[in-house]
Amino acid sequence: xxxxxxxxxxxxxxxxxxxxxxxxxxxxxxxxxxxxxxxxxxxxxxxxxxxxxxxxxxxxxxxxxxxxxxxxxxxxxxxxxxxxxxxxxxxxxxxxxxxxxxxxxxxxxxxxxxxxxxxxxxxxxxxxxxxxxxxxxxxxxxxxxxxxxxxxxxxxxxxxxxxxxxxxxxxxxxxxxxxxxxxxxxxxxxxxxxxxxxxxxxxxxxxxxxxxxxxxxxxxxxxxxxxxxxxxxxxxxxxxxxxxxxxxxxxxxxxxx
Amino acid sequence: xxxxxxxxxxxxxxxxxxxxxxxxxxxxxxxxxxxxxxxxxxxxxxxxxxxxxxxxxxxxxxxxxxxxxxxxxxxxxxxxxxxxxxxxxxxxxxxxxxxxxxxxxxxxxxxxxxxxxxxxxxxxxxxxxxxxxxxxxxxxxxxxxxxxxxxxxxxxxxxxxxxxxxxxxxxxxxxxxxxxxxxxxxxxxxxxxxxxxxxxxxxxxxxxxxxxxxxxxxxxxxxxxxxxxxxxxxxxxxxxxxxxxxxxxxxxxxxxxxxxxxxxxxxxxxxxxxxxxxxxxxxxxxxxxxxxxxxxxxxxxxxxxxxxxxxxx
Numbered sequence: 217x218x219x220x221x222x223x224x225x226x227x228x229x230x231x232x233x234x235x236x237x238x239x240x241x242x243x244x245x246x247x248x249x250x251x252x253x254x255x256x257x258x259x260x261x262x263x264x265x266x267x268x269x270x271x272x273x274x275x276x277x278x279x280x281x282x283x284x285x286x287x288x289x290x291x292x293x294x295x296x297x298x299x300x301x302x303x304x305x306x307x308x309x310x311x312x313x314x315x316x317x318x319x320x321x322x323x324x325x326x327x328x329x330x331x332x333x334x335x336x337x338x339x340x341x342x343x344x345x346x347x348x349x350x351x352x353x354x355x356x357x358x359x360x361x362x363x364x365x366x367x368x369x370x371x372x373x374x375x376x377x378x379x380x381x382x383x384x385x386x387x388x389x390x391x392x393x394x395x396x397x398x399x400x401x402x403x404x405x406x407x408x409x410x411x412x413x414x415x416x417x418x419x420x421x422x423x424x425x426x427x428x429x430x431x432x433x434x435x436x437x438x439x440x441x442x443x444x445x446x447x448x449x450x451x452x453x454x455x456x457x458x459x460x461x462x463x464x465x466x467x468x469x470x471x472x473x
Numbered sequence: 474x475x476x477x478x479x480x481x482x483x484x485x486x487x488x489x490x491x492x493x494x495x496x497x498x499x500x501x502x503x504x505x506x507x508x509x510x511x512x513x514x515x516x517x518x519x520x521x522x523x524x525x526x527x528x529x530x531x532x533x534x535x536x537x538x539x540x541x542x543x544x545x546x547x548x549x550x551x552x553x554x555x556x557x558x559x560x561x562x563x564x565x566x567x568x569x570x571x572x573x574x575x576x577x578x579x580x581x582x583x584x585x586x587x588x589x590x591x592x593x594x595x596x597x598x599x600x601x602x603x604x605x606x607x608x609x610x611x612x613x614x615x616x617x618x619x620x621x622x623x624x625x626x627x628x629x630x631x632x633x634x635x636x637x638x639x640x641x642x643x644x645x646x647x648x649x650x651x652x653x654x655x656x657x658x659x660x661x662x663x664x665x666x667x668x669x670x671x672x673x674x675x676x677x678x679x680x681x682x683x684x685x686x687x688x689x690x691x692x693x694x695x696x697x698x699x700x701x702x703x704x705x706x707x708x709x710x711x712x713x714x715x716x717x718x719x720x721x722x723x724x725x726x727x728x729x730x731x732x733x734x735x736x737x738x739x740x741x742x743x744x745x746x747x748x749x750x751x752x753x754x755x756x757x758x759x760x761x762x763x764x765x766x767x768x769x770x771x772x773x774x775x776x777x778x779x780x781x782x783x784x785x786x
Contacts (some may be wrong), residue, residue: 268673294675311659319663320674322656328676330656338656381674437676458742 219282221246221417222267222385226396227276230264236262238441239276244385249411249418251432253425255461258438260421261303264387267419268300280385309363311372313354316362320380348380350449352406368399375403379410386388386410388420390429394416404430428444429453437461478783483733486558486716490639494632495587504747506635508740510699511723515735516646517692518720523729524653525685526665528579528585528716531592535565535690537712539697544612544707545605553621554628558641558698565694566687568595573686580668584655592717597710606611611708612701628702635669638699650732652688675762692722722760725767728774730781 220243221352229237237259244250252260256398266279270292278286285293293334308316321341322328349355351370360371371391391407392400404427410416411431422428428435428449435452437444439461445452452458490509494502514536520741521527539561546557563693572591576584599606606612620626622636627633652658660681663671693714701707710716719742722736727738750756 270669289677290669290672291675291677294673300673302670306667306670308663308670311662316657319659319671319676322659323671323674323676327656328660328681331652331658332655333661334651334654335656336654341656375668377674386710 223279225277228274230274235441244379247414249431251428251435252421254438259441264389277338285308285333297384299381300387301389307362307373312359313362314345317348317376317380320377334400343355348376352376368395385417392424401428502631502635506638508743509638510696512736512739513642513694515720515723515739517689519724519735520689521685525661529588530585531588532720533712533716534592534595535569535693536697538568539565539694539777540701540707540711543698544701548615551618553619553708555621559693561698562691566691567689569687573683577682590738592714596712599712611706728777730773730777734774
């Protein structure tokens with residue numbers, strides 16, 4: 217095997233005396249799509265928070281493209297090519313949709329401290345922002361204030377900001393949470409297309425199992441902060457432990473519902 | 474069409490200010506000069522408050538420092554006023570860099586408290602270092618020199634001083650305005666809403682907040698440099714925390730959401746103060762009532778509320 221793009225080794229995070237993430241390792245290969253699943257409280261978001269620099273691990277190491285990034289601040293990790301979305305919409309509601317993307321592009325092109333020109337006359341960045349919005353089907357909404365967009369469009373705009381930073385590794389935290397089935401299909405197709413383009417490596421957390429099995433090349437199952445299983449979608453589907461600990465719960469819930 | 478409304482309003486205001494001495498009583502030239510100087514102070518403050526979301530309670534440190542530098546240079550060296558102003562800006566820049574270096578490490582209420590703490594330290598120095606600052610009396614009795622660059626201005630004439638202040642405040646505000654509309658300004662707005670998301674876009678948001686803090690402090694220093702010759706004194710009141718409250722109040726009064734808001738707020742503040750104190754000593758009571766009403770019912774400020782209506786926001 218070639219060197220993994222992301223190599224997480226023995227990562228742990230303690231809150232007080234509790235292990236939110238307990239000794240989890242994960243290697244992600246370039247252009248692979250890995251799904252991270254597990255019931256609520258399994259430690260998925262904490263895992264993301266450590267990779268993206270939001271939290272410092274208690275122990276363990278994270279390497280990106282062979283470089284140790286453990287404990288680096290978020291803006292440096294972002295510059296190296298890791299970008300993440302958030303479970304809760306995390307956009308700039310007072311800015312227009314296009315300006316939201318422009319923020320990321322301005323940073324990308326090293327113009328974040330540029331003071332002696334007008335942002336509103338910055339055609340190259342505006343055009344690029346429009347292209348990014350068009351990829352997500354948001355081009356008609358470019359001049360809308362982000363705060364008034366529909367829930368689904370806000371989630372898409374979140375992904376647009378992520379893509380605008382031109383990442384090689386994209387961490388999506390429940391990209392379809394709260395979406396209608398129609399919107400979920402749209403996002404799934406979109407991620408599929410991006411993954412197939414060969415420019416991106418994805419790590420996706422997701423509750424919707426059909427999305428997971430549709431997208432993932434490989435699945436890591438977490439349970440109570442620990443690695444429960446890892447394998448292809450087929451292997452995970454047939455893993456009795458997983459069925460019991462996780463899928464079983466879901467099925468029970470569904471049976472009750 | 475609607476986008477041009479603020480420009481039209483701004484042009485009308487500039488025209489009114491340029492012709493002001495021809496139609497208002499002599500006394501109001503002083504009031505207008507103070508409005509302009511305080512407007513610049515509040516306008517500089519809004520770069521960090523309204524645009525970047527940093528509630529500082531220590532802005533008077535830079536205003537007062539600028540005032541002291543100009544007063545001392547005029548007193549001891551009789552330098553041309555232009556050079557004194559540049560020295561005040563440079564001094565305020567350095568002070569803002571030092572204070573900002575520590576403050577931008579913190580967020581929200583802790584940031585506010587630390588700016589307040591630094592402001593108090595600067596005040597204590599101004600009050601206690603008598604050999605340099607002349608204690609609570611401050612520095613007064615300095616001559617009003619030439620302007621510099623061979624420009625012949627009778628600065629002691631209030632009308633001449635008014636026009637000089639008008640030109641400098643307009644130029645400085647134009648620079649501030651362009652900064653708010655630049656890519657850097659867009660970053661500040663994004664930071665004010667969600668600093669973390671900006672960091673995840675690859676921006677060192679702490680450094681951005683520091684740069685904004687330094688720019689705001691530098692222009693506050695210029696405002697102080699204009700105020701000392703106008704007031705004919707630089708004293709510890711100008712670095713007191715109550716002085717730091719003024720740009721905050723002016724910004725809330727006018728509205729932080731528009732560039733002109735703090736300037737408008739400064740005008741309302743100074744005018745109300747002038748009128749109310751001529752009738753009663755209870756200025757603070759009136760100010761308190763007005764502010765309470767603003768915060769309760771007109772969060773966007775006087776100008777902000779009106780412009781919101783006109784622009785249909």
